[in-house]
Amino acid sequence: MKQQIGNIALVVANYDDAIAFYTQKLQFNLVEDSDLGGGKRWVLVSPPNSNGTNLLLAQASNDExxxxxxxxxxGRVFLFLQTNDFWRDYQLMKANGVVFNEEPREEAYGTVVVFQDLYGNKWDLLQLNKNRLQQAPNK
Known part of the structure; x- marks a missing residue:
């Protein structure tokens, strides 16, 4: 059996503000933006050269x-953005005004830094070290 996570819903305050943040500050691709009627849209964004997992930007429709x-x-880290070039992406994100919660650090598994999206959700920018990549199951 083969399965994968296709989309992860991220509740946002405004579709257009969220699209701008992800496509301009993080350089994500806008995969789809379809009008569903009644003020709802199907909005998918994804990192460049992604494996098929998308963020579904879901505009809040009630107080809850x-x-x-x-x-x-x-308050925990929500998503983990893995990269093959940590310092390239860190410098680009910093130049684009992305807010970082700390300085980059080296861990046993790789290079990492916590950053925030436009609403304050915490993310890790992460480059796994080669030993860690070799240990990952190849399925």
Whole structure:
């Protein structure tokens, strides 16, 4: 059996603001932006050369959803953006005004730094070291 996660829903305050952040500051691709009627849209963004997992930008439609914007995981890191060139992406994101919570650091598994999206959700920018990549199961 083969399975994969296709989309991860991210509750946002505004479709267009979120699209601008992900495509301009993080250099993601806008995969799809379809009008579903009634003010809803199907908006998918994805890092360049991604493996097929997308972020589904879901604009909050009620107070309960709006209360989760920026804190979808209770203050923990929410998503992990893996890269093959940490310093290239870190410098580009920094130049684009992305907010970082710390200085980059070397860990046993690779180089990492925590940053925030436009709503304050925490992300890791991460480049796994070669030993870690070799240990990953190849399925």
């Amino acid at each position: 959803q709006a209360a989760c914007i920026g804190n979808q995981t209770g």
